[in-house]
Amino acid sequence: MTRRNAGRAAMIALSAAAFLGCASGDVTGRVTLPGQAATPLTMTWSSGLFGGSGKMSAIMPDGERFSGTYQVVKPGLTRSTMDPAWTGDAPGANQGQIDDSMWGAGRDTMTFIRAYENKAVATLRGDRGTTMLCRFNLDAGGAGMGGGGTGECQASTGAKISAQF
Numbered sequence: 001m002t003r004r005n006a007g008r009a010a011m012i013a014l015s016a017a018a019f020l021g022c023a024s025g026d027v028t029g030r031v032t033l034p035g036q037a038a039t040p041l042t043m044t045w046s047s048g049l050f051g052g053s054g055k056m057s058a059i060m061p062d063g064e065r066f067s068g069t070y071q072v073v074k075p076g077l078t079r080s081t082m083d084p085a086w087t088g089d090a091p092g093a094n095q096g097q098i099d100d101s102m103w104g105a106g107r108d109t110m111t112f113i114r115a116y117e118n119k120a121v122a123t124l125r126g127d128r129g130t131t132m133l134c135r136f137n138l139d140a141g142g143a144g145m146g147g148g149g150t151g152e153c154q155a156s157t158g159a160k161i162s163a164q165f
Contacts, residue, residue, distance in 0.1 A: 023047045023146040029153075029163040031061055041161055045070065051144030056122050058132070060159065066132055068124035072144050073116040079109045083123040085133055086112070094131045096156025102133045120145060122153075131156040136163070 029041030039061045047054035053071040060066070069083070084090040088104030095103050105121075106112040118141025122134040132155045140147030145165060153161035 022049060023051065023144070025145065025165055027056075027058075027151075027163045027165040029058070029161050032160045032162075034158050038162075041163075043161075043163060045145050045165070047144055047146060051146060054145065056124055056134070058124060058153075058161075060126070060155075064126045064128045064130060066124035066126045066130070068122055068132070070120045070122035070134070070136070070145070072118065072120045072138070072141065073113055075113060075117065077109070077113055079106065082106050082109075082112075082121075085123045085131060086121055090131075094156060096131065097158035098131065098133055098154045098156055102135065102154055118142070120149075120151075124153075126155075132159075132161075134161070134163070136165075 024044065024046035027043035027045060029043050030038040031041045032038045041058060041060065043056065043058040045054055045056045052074065053069060056068055056070050058066040079087055085094065085103065086106040088107045116135065119138055120136040124132040126132065132153050134151055134153035136149050136151030138144065138147055138149040148165055151163040153163065
């Protein structure tokens with residue numbers, strides 16, 4: 001094999017691996033605010049190379065735009081790789097109306113991993129200063145978000161979101 005052909009083969013292999021490992025999709029969501037009827041929410045995700053983490057974005061009905069990251073919880077996850085919102089290390093002022101079942105859920109890392117293994121957690125930050133925490137039950141943990149599932153999010157404004165993807 002010539003050097004030129006070897007280079008092409010390597011590029012094709014890398015491109016195929018990146019293409020197969022990356023995925024994206026929409027999340028069908030419903031937002032419920034205290035004292036109001038549920039309204040649709042626009043949410044999207046895109047995975048990294050192997051699907052274990054990626055980016056998420058959402059637009060609330062009032063126009064606030066959120067962006068952040070998600071990760072699938074796997075054995076070996078360390079406290080330092082988790083977002084400070086999940087470990088309880090973020091400033092308390094960011095919590096707002098997010099309840100304790102989400103905020104600081106990772107204080108005990110081993111218990112957190114056992115409870116959330118093969119599920120995904122996300123932290124999104126709004127362009128108006130709102131924090132949103134999400135947790136997703138994956139239909140196929142090894143497939144990441146691409147395998148589908150359901151979830152829930154809470155925003156520091158008190159909004160609660162149900163999601164399906």
